Amino acid sequence: MTNCAQPARTPVEQQLVDVAAILAAGILRLRERDSLPESKQAGNPAESSADRLELSGENVLTVVHGG
Numbered sequence: 001m002t003n004c005a006q007p008a009r010t011p012v013e014q015q016l017v018d019v020a021a022i023l024a025a026g027i028l029r030l031r032e033r034d035s036l037p038e039s040k041q042a043g044n045p046a047e048s049s050a051d052r053l054e055l056s057g058e059n060v061l062t063v064v065h066g067g
Helices: 011-034
Strands: none
């Protein structure tokens, strides 16, 4: 459903609106995180709680080319 009060946006204008919305959401999340007490903020993941997955010492990446 379109809003007759607003003219249709060009793709470039819509991209700018989308980017502005993403940046605004990021700023709001940053402000929210900064307002949390220090104990609620996530610290260094290596130094955080012991309730995490253990990784083996060997990291393996496999890529299969399908062509």
